[in-house]
Amino acid sequence: MYSEKVMDHFQHPRNMGEIENASGVGTVGNAKCGDIMRIFLDIDDNGIIRDVKFKTFGCGAAVATSSMATEMVKGKSIQEALKITNKAVMEALDGLPPVKVHCSLLAEEAIHAALWDYAEKNGIVIEGLKKPKNDIHEGEDEEEDY
Amino acid sequence: MKQLIYLDNAATTAARPEVVEAMLPYFSEKYGNPSSVYSLAQESKEAVDAARAAIAEALHAKPEEIYFTAGGSEADNWALVASAEAYEKKGRHIITTKIEHHAVLHTCQYLESRGFEVTYLDVDENGVVDLEELKQAIRPDTILISIMFANNEIGTIEPVEEIGKIAKAHGIPFHTDAVQAFGQVPIDVDALGIDMLSASGHKLNGPKGIGFLYIRRGIKIKSFIHGGAQERKRRAGTENVTGIVGFGKAVEIAVSTMEERTSYERRLRDHLIQRVLSEVPHSRLNGHPSDRLPANANFCFRFIEGESLLMMLDMKGICGSSGSACTSGSLDPSHVLLAIGLPHEIAHGSLRLTLNESNTMEEMDYVVDSIKEIVAQLREMSPLYADFVKKNK
Amino acid sequence: MKQLIYLDNAATTAARPEVVEAMLPYFSEKYGNPSSVYSLAQESKEAVDAARAAIAEALHAKPEEIYFTAGGSEADNWALVASAEAYEKKGRHIITTKIEHHAVLHTCQYLESRGFEVTYLDVDENGVVDLEELKQAIRPDTILISIMFANNEIGTIEPVEEIGKIAKAHGIPFHTDAVQAFGQVPIDVDALGIDMLSASGHKLNGPKGIGFLYIRRGIKIKSFIHGGAQERKRRAGTENVTGIVGFGKAVEIAVSTMEERTSYERRLRDHLIQRVLSEVPHSRLNGHPSDRLPANANFCFRFIEGESLLMMLDMKGICGSSGSACTSGSLDPSHVLLAIGLPHEIAHGSLRLTLNESNTMEEMDYVVDSIKEIVAQLREMSPLYADFVKKNK
Numbered sequence: 001m002y003s004e005k006v007m008d009h010f011q012h013p014r015n016m017g018e019i020e021n022a023s024g025v026g027t028v029g030n031a032k033c034g035d036i037m038r039i040f041l042d043i044d045d046n047g048i049i050r051d052v053k054f055k056t057f058g059c060g061a062a063v064a065t066s067s068m069a070t071e072m073v074k075g076k077s078i079q080e081a082l083k084i085t086n087k088a089v090m091e092a093l094d095g096l097p098p099v100k101v102h103c104s105l106l107a108e109e110a111i112h113a114a115l116w117d118y119a120e121k122n123g124i125v126i127e128g129l130k131k132p133k134n135d136i137h138e139g140e141d142e143e144e145d146y
Numbered sequence: 147m148k149q150l151i152y153l154d155n156a157a158t159t160a161a162r163p164e165v166v167e168a169m170l171p172y173f174s175e176k177y178g179n180p181s182s183v184y185s186l187a188q189e190s191k192e193a194v195d196a197a198r199a200a201i202a203e204a205l206h207a208k209p210e211e212i213y214f215t216a217g218g219s220e221a222d223n224w225a226l227v228a229s230a231e232a233y234e235k236k237g238r239h240i241i242t243t244k245i246e247h248h249a250v251l252h253t254c255q256y257l258e259s260r261g262f263e264v265t266y267l268d269v270d271e272n273g274v275v276d277l278e279e280l281k282q283a284i285r286p287d288t289i290l291i292s293i294m295f296a297n298n299e300i301g302t303i304e305p306v307e308e309i310g311k312i313a314k315a316h317g318i319p320f321h322t323d324a325v326q327a328f329g330q331v332p333i334d335v336d337a338l339g340i341d342m343l344s345a346s347g348h349k350l351n352g353p354k355g356i357g358f359l360y361i362r363r364g365i366k367i368k369s370f371i372h373g374g375a376q377e378r379k380r381r382a383g384t385e386n387v388t389g390i391v392g393f394g395k396a397v398e399i400a401v402s403t404m405e406e407r408t409s410y411e412r413r414l415r416d417h418l419i420q421r422v423l424s425e426v427p428h429s430r431l432n433g434h435p436s437d438r439l440p441a442n443a444n445f446c447f448r449f450i451e452g453e454s455l456l457m458m459l460d461m462k463g464i465c466g467s468s469g470s471a472c473t474s475g476s477l478d479p480s481h482v483l484l485a486i487g488l489p490h491e492i493a494h495g496s497l498r499l500t501l502n503e504s505n506t507m508e509e510m511d512y513v514v515d516s517i518k519e520i521v522a523q524l525r526e527m528s529p530l531y532a533d534f535v536k537k538n539k
Numbered sequence: 540m541k542q543l544i545y546l547d548n549a550a551t552t553a554a555r556p557e558v559v560e561a562m563l564p565y566f567s568e569k570y571g572n573p574s575s576v577y578s579l580a581q582e583s584k585e586a587v588d589a590a591r592a593a594i595a596e597a598l599h600a601k602p603e604e605i606y607f608t609a610g611g612s613e614a615d616n617w618a619l620v621a622s623a624e625a626y627e628k629k630g631r632h633i634i635t636t637k638i639e640h641h642a643v644l645h646t647c648q649y650l651e652s653r654g655f656e657v658t659y660l661d662v663d664e665n666g667v668v669d670l671e672e673l674k675q676a677i678r679p680d681t682i683l684i685s686i687m688f689a690n691n692e693i694g695t696i697e698p699v700e701e702i703g704k705i706a707k708a709h710g711i712p713f714h715t716d717a718v719q720a721f722g723q724v725p726i727d728v729d730a731l732g733i734d735m736l737s738a739s740g741h742k743l744n745g746p747k748g749i750g751f752l753y754i755r756r757g758i759k760i761k762s763f764i765h766g767g768a769q770e771r772k773r774r775a776g777t778e779n780v781t782g783i784v785g786f787g788k789a790v791e792i793a794v795s796t797m798e799e800r801t802s803y804e805r806r807l808r809d810h811l812i813q814r815v816l817s818e819v820p821h822s823r824l825n826g827h828p829s830d831r832l833p834a835n836a837n838f839c840f841r842f843i844e845g846e847s848l849l850m851m852l853d854m855k856g857i858c859g860s861s862g863s864a865c866t867s868g869s870l871d872p873s874h875v876l877l878a879i880g881l882p883h884e885i886a887h888g889s890l891r892l893t894l895n896e897s898n899t900m901e902e903m904d905y906v907v908d909s910i911k912e913i914v915a916q917l918r919e920m921s922p923l924y925a926d927f928v929k930k931n932k
């Protein structure tokens with residue numbers, strides 16, 4: 001069902017944990033399946049993501065995408081991090097089964113939510129960042145397109 | 147590879163070697179079509195009849211009341227759709243429960259789209275239907291009561307005998323989905339007042355792709371699969387001879403070994419439950435504490451999600467299942483766990499372990515140890531657990 | 540016991556040893572439920588996917604267009620009932636033929652009882668549908684054309700490509716019952732314009748109790764068996780993994796050996812036909828002389844009745860079948876033989892012989908000799924024959 005990369009990230013999640021006094025924390029939940037993801041960002045004065053951690057309540061795909069997403073944003077600038085889409089995360093994991101595509105949205109949204117929190121705390125505006133929904137509800141694949 | 151500990155016997159079972167052996171001659175030697183005239187075909191026909199007789203005996207039914215299908219789902223669909231069609235002049239109201247298998251629930255939804263009305267009975271916190279509610283739900287236009295014998299997730303056994311009495315008192319046919327119960331608990335369709343009963347071969351160490359619907363003589367029901375004159379003209383299609391033969395053998399063995407086998411399984415299962423509940427914090431047992439299938443255990447572990455738990459158990463060589471959204475085709479958490487009153491996030495962290503006679507006490511201990519370790523690990527990862535710990539500090 | 544000469548391969552076939560061998564590991568070792576999460580289950584899932592891919596390739600279809608069923612009858616029922624339900628807003632008219640298998644005909648009758656209207660096309664004396672009549676039967680409210688690929692009794696192959704073109708020109712889905720044709724003649728669903736196609740495993744040396752419905756992407760169709768999320772949520776029920784694996788293997792072999800095998804069978808069959816027609820008086824060949832299934836021969840012998848003929852052939856170790864009333868559930872003579880214009884008393888004396896690759900030329904000769912002897916014997920007994928002889932003296 002899952003690729004080897006997914007299994008690897010599931011078994012050995014990178015960056016799992018919390019950051020105390022993080023620069024930004026984002027929590028998002030998927031109303032459809034009830035899963036929850038939380039991302040902690042440590043952003044330095046130059047706007048570089050120095051460290052990142054996650055906690056996830058969700059399926060194997062959710063855990064693996066959190067892990068992969070944190071790897072992908074680590075060391076990146078805010079603008080670079082914003083460009084990381086769920087698609088890019090999925091590709092980095094060698095794909096997900098169709099019913100699991102929505103799980104990867106959690107990761108993208110959680111990063112955005114954490115950045116939003118960082119911006120609010122610091123009273124800045126991050127170009128291109130919209131206020132995150134805390135409900136990922138795309139309905140993208142529940143009905144198969146026969 | 148390490149030795150597998152298979153604890154998902156409610157999902158499917160391994161076919162017994164005796165079952166496969168019984169089937170083998172009917173693939174390439176005695177392969178005749180039971181409907182044909184010549185002697186080769188008569189051998190197939192006799193084998194089918196023998197299996198039918200064995201199954202009938204197991205239920206205290208008559209052989210001509212057993213109609214083979216492709217499995218439990220077809221039997222459920224048939225029972226519901228075709229009784230609805232047969233009794234539609236009398237009324238269009240059907241009673242079932244909120245915890246039925248999807249083969250019943252989705253068929254009810256289909257019937258609703260065809261203008262039938264369905265009452266879905268609630269269950270209590272143990273998953274037991276309320277007989278008073280059932281009585282109150284009965285109307286003059288009620289044409290069918292369909293209530294499962296035992297639930298596939300939480301293992302609760304329903305008060306079938308009482309339901310049968312109520313149905314009989316009102317002259318309403320009573321169908322029961324016994325896919326999980328058949329072969330695990332004694333069933334006597336006469337004593338229990340059952341008019342129709344669904345079962346499936348692969349749940350009791352028989353082959354996949356074969357099941358039956360028991361239809362009491364006198365019950366009006368239409369065909370569901372139309373065509374040839376097989377199964378007394380009620381279910382068309384060339385008989386799955388090997389499947390039927392294997393099913394018959396599996397039933398024979400399941401029934402003759404039932405007492406000893408299930409008391410062994412129950413002992414293992416109870417040990418497992420007792421250790422999990424006492425050693426894993428924030429865990430609960432789902433389903434009735436005593437009126438439950440002998441080999442079923444179903445737990446909720448707060449703050450963790452079912453699929454991750456299953457995947458980590460798999461890495462330890464343990465096969466289980468979960469009512470979790472993430473493992474089923476749909477994204478909703480188990481309708482059964484919601485029906486017994488669990489909130490969404492708890493319903494997500496369920497684990498069903500269903501044993502068989504080849505399991506051992508050592509395996510149970512290894513499983514409990516593994517669960518303890520994995521649950522702790524997953525909680526470490528869970529934002530819900532972090533919140534909980536913070537709140538209770 | 541004497542060696543059997545099995546000439547009823549249109550009724551059912553022996554499963555090939557390779558087929559059984561392919562199935563065996565999935566009974567008791569790789570027995571996981573394909574829907575489960577753990578690795579054991581993934582093995583079953585992969586096996587199912589591989590079979591699906593092999594079958595799709597054989598039809599020039601996509602794997603996700605193949606939906607496994609319990610056999611040809613279920614596939615036919617599904618195609619008809621569930622397209623009727625899916626398109627019922629557009630119209631309630633269905634076109635089929637008078638010579639379909641009962642799995643189609645009886646389903647059409649069922650749909651008539653639900654308010655659908657069915658046109659049953661005539662066929663000519665060879666059993667071929669008239670394309671002009673088809674065109675004329677099409678109405679604005681026609682929602683489905685269901686015409687079999689090849690007839691199970693007389694072997695006639697229908698002009699599927701032309702039917703596909705007509706259906707397409709009118710935007711009407713085209714279903715074909717290819718239970719007899721699949722594995723015997725090349726089928727390319729794209730080239731032939733087929734939207735849905737039924738097939739059954741046991742007709743091509745696969746196991747009984749497994750079939751499929753091909754559904755072209757984009758064709759609207761409801762579920763027929765409601766329940767779990769198997770088969771892309773379209774056909775519920777735990778997958779018959781062994782059946783599917785066996786079916787896949789059987790199809791692979793049937794397709795790769797098709798040319799050589801059928802040309803051999805055709806040679807034997809033509810010899811059989813030629814000798815019977817020239818040596819048995821008052822005999823005729825039913826079905827199209829050339830556009831027929833390679834292994835099918837179907838005769839009428841005037842003045843005799845089919846079941847008696849079959850029984851006497853059986854005593855000589857020959858297995859055949861008859862469209863005769865006495866062998867089917869009903870007492871009417873074959874609807875197919877009546878549709879090609881045979882009078883009742885002639886339709887009663889039919890014999891269908893359907894070969895396989897293991898038959899030999901010697902067997903054909905033995906069969907012809909036996910038929911000659913038996914037909915003479917039965918005519919000796921027949922009052923019809925006595926009358927005939929008297930009249931022609």
Ligand SMILES: Cc1ncc(COP(=O)(O)O)c(C=O)c1O
Binds near residue numbers: 642717
């Ligand atoms: C043309 C045709 N359609 C449908 C069927 C039904 O197939 P099954 O018996 O596998 O359900 C058969 C064979 O019996 C057949 O020959």
Ligand SMILES: Cc1ncc(COP(=O)(O)O)c(C=O)c1O
Binds near residue numbers: 217326775
């Ligand atoms: C209670 C119940 N009913 C029906 C079914 C469907 O049976 P099958 O998968 O054999 O069609 C199952 C198992 O999946 C079940 O547990």
Ligand code: FES
Binds near residue numbers: 061
């Ligand atoms: S997070 Fe629930 S399905 Fe993946």
Ligand code: FES
Binds near residue numbers: 864865870
């Ligand atoms: S004479 Fe017996 S059924 Fe025809």
